[in-house]
Amino acid sequence: MSIPTIKHVRAYVVRGGGADYHDQGDSHWIDDHICTPMSKYPEYCQSRQSFGINVLGSLVIEIEDSEGHVGLGVTTAGEIGAYIVEKHFARFLEGARVTDIEKLWDQMFNASLFYGRKGVVINTLSGVDLALWDLLGKVREEPVHVMLGGAVRDELQFYATGARPDLAKDMGFIGGKMPLQWGPAHGDEGLKKNIEKLAEMRSRVGDDFWLMFDCWMSLNVEYATRLAHAAQEYGLKWIEEALPPDDYWGYAKLRQQVPSTMMVTTGEHEATRWGFRMLMEMDCCDLIQPDVGWCGGVTELLKISALADAHGKLVVPHGSSVYSYHFVATRHNSPFAEFLMMAPQADKVVPMFNPLLLDEPVPVNGRLKISELDKPGFGVRLNPECKLHRPYTH
């Protein structure tokens, strides 16, 4: 059996939605007074784009083999990522066999260790890894979920992230995660507004629908503890990413202080097996939320997930569209997935990485049949109408 080799690696940048889903137009819920670590500065309080949440843009990676198959991976890394792919990672990829995914991951990780380890470098490595798994699936004519050992369930169920959990319930989702809008800089008045919002949504959705707060790294242990206890009477299911990712000590303390019925979750801005080992061994959270496009890709998420399973932790990947669905389908400790509502008013289901991909599957009535994923690789294509820019070559 002859194994194809990698011939060409190309890295493009795309603006306007896509993998950098914060890169949206005006009057979108995802940029409407959401609390962040920058909220202490009034000028950066209303809009996350004002401080640069969408500064990177989407990175699109194409890896073409000796037989003409093209693997596609996307992530949040923009021009920085394109530079790293073209000027650094390509040297390991070109000439390698399409099956050498584990070795290529190790070479790219260790070769960038002196400047990488987390953040945009691991985002970029993740994007390359997604393209490698997509390419292997196209060579083998198998979906990624089959190559990962096969689905353990017939369909995926989703909770929705967005400003309207009440509408998410009507659309069949199992829960609704709201962005927290007020933080320590807004004092008790702001905390009261957070709870009023939660109470209002609880009144609309009834007692059984999950409601969660996403705090996007913006709080401190004291405020998060007060918020959790005030939210308990409205059945808040989990408080997400309350603290900055490196504050393992704060998370461990917060987890001891929140009501026993409430989960502490985090992980979307954590990376590699070592970062998640810290979260688990320091007992920081009940559920981890790695983003497969940011934590190291599928190759690393397999390691993270096995570690979590051994610790009895659930792994519910941060919203990363089809790239996490293939993974969640195959893991017993991933019983549900996240769907980010990318319609500006969170009032309808649209593909998460719109407009970047074609054939991107979306939940129907809050669910997605695994059979919808039965296409080679991740089963998505680049939208030819998206303007690709290749800033570097090699």
Ligand SMILES: C[C@H](O)[C@H](O)[C@@H](O)[C@@H](O)C(=O)O
């Ligand atoms: C809704 C949150 O503020 C973020 O925009 C979201 O990307 C992320 O934190 C999530 O968990 O979906």
Ligand SMILES: [Mg+2]
């Ligand atoms: Mg989050």
